[in-house]
Amino acid sequence: KQEVTQIPAALxxxxxxxxxxxxSFTDSAIYNLQWFxxxxxxxxxSLLLIQxxxxxxxxxxLNASLDKSSGRSTLYIAASQPGDSATYLCAVGLxxxxxxxxTGTSLTVIP
Amino acid sequence: NAGVTQxxxxxxxxxxQSMTLQCAQDMNHNSMYWYRQDPGMGLRxxxxxxxxxxxxxxxxxxxxxxxxxxxxxxxxxxxxAAPSQTSVYFCASRLSxxxxxxxxxxxxxxxx
Numbered sequence: 001k002q003e004v005t006q007i008p009a010a011l012x013x014x015x016x017x018x019x020x021x022x023x024s025f026t027d028s029a030i031y032n033l034q035w036f037x038x039x040x041x042x043x044x045x046s047l048l049l050i051q052x053x054x055x056x057x058x059x060x061x062l063n064a065s066l067d068k069s070s071g072r073s074t075l076y077i078a079a080s081q082p083g084d085s086a087t088y089l090c091a092v093g094l095x096x097x098x099x100x101x102x103t104g105t106s107l108t109v110i111p
Numbered sequence: 112n113a114g115v116t117q118x119x120x121x122x123x124x125x126x127x128q129s130m131t132l133q134c135a136q137d138m139n140h141n142s143m144y145w146y147r148q149d150p151g152m153g154l155r156x157x158x159x160x161x162x163x164x165x166x167x168x169x170x171x172x173x174x175x176x177x178x179x180x181x182x183x184x185x186x187x188x189x190x191x192a193a194p195s196q197t198s199v200y201f202c203a204s205r206l207s208x209x210x211x212x213x214x215x216x217x218x219x220x221x222x223x
Contacts, residue, residue, distance in 0.1 A: 034211055044214040097142060097161055101153040
């Protein structure tokens with residue numbers, strides 16, 4: 001079974017700081033990896049999707065990287081803003097329809 | 112487009128009662144999923160439907176049944192609710208292949 005770990009569980013940073021969130025997984029034979037944002041009491045919003053053949057994806061201030069051989073992905077957030085405060089989840093796809101989620105990193109950006 | 116919609120938003124049941132959670136998507140997606148989210152455990156896949164007319168078990172299917180009514184709708188049924196099924200339930204959909212998942216707003220279920 002795929003195990004997905006996100007460390008740290010919580011992170012607090014001052015506004016404007018660049019930060020990195022980590023996601024590690026135990027089975028490197030992944031299909032894809034998706035990063036989500038979840039606001040309190042809300043559903044999940046897709047941020048970035050990385051296919052198994054890709055090394056990174058970028059969207060605005062977000063950059064996600066994937067290293068299958070080491071079982072790691074990182075989400076880089078540049079110039080953090082208070083509106084970035086949320087829980088960030090990674091999901092690893094092993095086949096077309098089996099996905100395993102980490103427990104998330106709760107990010108607080110302090111104005 | 113409404114995306115993925117779920118009803119109800121909140122529900123309280125007594126142990127042994129049954130209910131059906133509804134999910135619909137208007138994005139013409141082929142695959143649909145039901146997850147549950149519990150504190151400290153992340154989201155876990157209950158059932159999925161790769162295409163209309165097919166359903167398969169996920170990681171935690173016990174105590175649940177599903178129906179892919181048509182391409183748009185995918186329902187989750189609890190036949191005899193138990194307190195262990197207290198959770199937030201999310202429906203998601205995906206076009207196919209390696210495309211991204213899109214999630215609904217969730218149903219918060221409490222079983223007393």
